[in-house]
Amino acid sequence: MVSGGRIEQIRPLGPGRDAVEPVVLPGFHDSHIHLRAAAAARLSVDLSTSSSIPDLLASLRSRAGDFEGRWIRGWGWDESSLKERRAPTIAEIDSVTVDQPCVLHHRTGKLVILNSAAWRILAGPVSERDPISEPLRADEALLQKMPRQPEEALESALADLSGELAAAGVTSVTDATATNTWDDIARIDDWVRRGVVRQRVNALLAFDQVSAASGIEDGMPTHGTVRVLGAKVAAPADSITDRVRHVREYGWPVAIHATEPDELEAALEAISECGPPAWGRDRIEHLGLPLPGHLERIRAEGIAVTTNPAFVTERGQKYRELLSAVEQQWLYPLRSVLAQGIPLAAASDRPVTAATPLVTMAAAVHRRPRVGDAEPLGPEERVTPDEALSLVTDRAEVDGPAPDRRRGPGSSASDVHLNADLVVLSDDPRRLCEETGVLATFVGGRVIWGAQEAAE
Ligand SMILES: [Zn+2]
Incomplete structure (x- = not known):
């Protein structure tokens, strides 16, 4: 029951409701x-839906006027979505942007x-280097x-982004940006305090x-409202070990980007060499393509x-x-990760x-x-609706213990509390109906999104 913007009463979610x-x-x-990055992408020309290079150039051309006197920014190009299966060339981009600086x-x-x-x-203007025709690494x-x-x-x-997340029932996020400085964390804290x-x-x-x-403090560093879960390592495989060693000198857990098998192999070797963190929990981000034996090692090292x-x-x-x-059978596994008892959580990787x-x-x-009739990719890795629900709700085991939260490890969907972070849905999400909507979203018992806002 919801009244005056606060939850008054809750009864447990039973298994398999019909109505x-x-x-x-x-x-x-x-x-x-x-x-x-997700906010910046909203201020850029969206190239993620471009299906060909002429299509992408047309998007840039049509939006160039919005960026008068500023850099034209585009976000979301991906050679694998373009018919030509390559990046646009500088000459192609120059042909629509002319003298206006542009970054994609x-x-x-x-x-x-x-x-x-x-x-x-x-x-x-008198650079020794000619413009590089290949795309640059973003950390150049x-x-x-x-x-x-x-x-x-x-x-x-x-x-706007936060409002969209609230409308989707999201009450908490982890910012996994590999370049986050303490100043960046302080800025996030400021955004939260001011309600941005x-x-x-x-x-x-x-x-x-x-x-x-x-x-x-309290076994986990915080900066104001922001809990810091560990250090992000996103690096070529041959640099992972040095970075993990640096972080472990201070006892911190690591979250290692591993979409490729060589990154995962380097991550597991580094963690195994350094031993467990002094607090929190190590994480593998993405786990794109683990090879046979990798999951057993992830479990053995206690990694989420x-x-x-x-x-x-x-x-x-x-x-x-x-x-x-x-x-394709090994890609982004779910079922086999859960079968190992490895703590697993799901993420959008916005803006990706x-x-x-x-x-x-x-x-x-x-x-x-x-939509469409494509065959499932890696059908053995499908999970049940109950398990899928846990991937987007039960985060305590992945994040490590949270001293200030009412929900601790081992809690479940039926174990919710007043003043907690809650979402009200129009239907049981385990039915996976496309029509299921979010009616209200609460953080700390206070509404951050409700149907009233939707109507405005
Ligand atoms: Zn990411």
Whole structure:
């Protein structure tokens, strides 16, 4: 029962309800997103739906006027979604942007293309280097000089993003950005305090920000409202060991980006060499393609996993083209991870996908797009609706113990409390009906989104 914006009474969720009726559940958690990048993507030309290079160029051309006197920003190009199966060239981009500087971010956030005007600004008019025709790595030093988005515009986009997450029932997120400094964490805390971000936020910190000065209270470092879960390591396989060693010198847990088998192998070797963290829990981010034996080692080291069920449904075509039939069976596993008893949580990786928790649940259960008649990718790795629900709600085991939360490890969907983080749905989400909607979302018992807002 909800009255005056507060939950008054809750009765447990029973198994297998038949009738369509509203249910109250623990709020959804998105365990790996990028707040700033997702906000910035909303201020950019959306290239993620472009199906060919002419299509992509047409989008840029039609939006160039919106960026007058500023850099044209595009986000979301992905060669695997383009008919030509390649990145646009600088000459192609110059043909529509002319003298206006332009930067195009890859959907994964890992690569960037600059046009000639942008290159001249960043590299200098008498650069020794010719414009590079290949996309640049996003961590290239040259790109640090790029102008940042105006903070005011970014905040407004962030508020919209947070509202969209609230409307999807998300009450907490983990910002997994690999470059997060302590200053970035302080900025997130400020956004939460001022209500720009309505969700609770956990964050990972860049590995090189961990030092003897990193304060730890109550067994886990916090910065104001933000809990820091560990250090993020996103690096080529041959740099992973050094970074994990650095973090472990101070006893911190690591969250290691591993979409590829060589990254996972390096991550497991490094963790095994360094021993367990002094607090919290190590995580593997994505777990894109574990090989036989990897899951047993993940379990043995006590590592948690965050996975992205929507990658399988949104990138099915790419995976079918690039991977062998056997590899397709190993891709983004769910069932076999749970069977090992490995703590597992699901994430959208926004802005990489915009999957809501309900969409994520459907992706985990079906492993194929909702529309179309594609075969499931890795059908053995499908999970039950109950398990899918746990991937978007039961985060305590993945995040490590939370001293200030009412829900501890071992709690379940039927064990919700007043003043907790809750979502009210129009129907039991385990029925996986597309029509199921979010009626209200509460953080700390206070409504952060309700049907009233939807009607406005
Ligand atoms: Zn990510």
